[in-house]
Amino acid sequence: MSDRRPDPNLEVNEAPGGAAYLLHDQVGFLLRVATQRAAAIFASRMIEGLTPPQFATLAKLREIGPCSQNRLGRLVFLDAATIKGVVDRLSARGFVIAADDPKDRRRRALALTDAGLRVTNAAIEVAYGITEATLAPLTPEERVTICRLLKKLG
Numbered sequence: 726m727s728d729r730r731p732d733p734n735l736e737v738n739e740a741p742g743g744a745a746y747l748l749h750d751q752v753g754f755l756l757r758v759a760t761q762r763a764a765a766i767f768a769s770r771m772i773e774g775l776t777p778p779q780f781a782t783l784a785k786l787r788e789i790g791p792c793s794q795n796r797l798g799r800l801v802f803l804d805a806a807t808i809k810g811v812v813d814r815l816s817a818r819g820f821v822i823a824a825d826d827p828k829d830r831r832r833r834a835l836a837l838t839d840a841g842l843r844v845t846n847a848a849i850e851v852a853y854g855i856t857e858a859t860l861a862p863l864t865p866e867e868r869v870t871i872c873r874l875l876k877k878l879g
Contacts (some may be wrong), residue, residue, distance in 0.1 A: 753757050759775055762859070763859045770851055770855050772844070773844055778803055778807065778815065779811055780852065782808070783815065783837065785840065786821065786835060786836065786845070791836040793834055794809065794812055815841070819841070820844055821835055821838065821841055839854060
């Protein structure tokens, strides 16, 4: 993207080494644009009106089984207030239930309901297509590389 040059009549801030600051070359900007694209694809295809945090919550519960709300929030990188809201909305829809924790009877654990499992399974099938559409501009090698690098940044 470095083919964009600033207007020569404008005063520009230069980075160390004399390079001009070009917005379209900045990692934060590029990540935001890519995130907006991914979010638009997700929103246009995901079933049941699930949001990305709701889908992540359901998919993680399917992956690991019952767990505390606190642990679930950490696993999907949501703060305590956000995971509470997500869980409340999923519970209201009948997808998640709080029950006695099978590992510690003093605690409560979140689990998928039968309806939640059905929706999660169907949503995961859709998610494969979302991933494919999101990565469509990339070669197979680039897809592996971007996922590896994003994991490293996370």
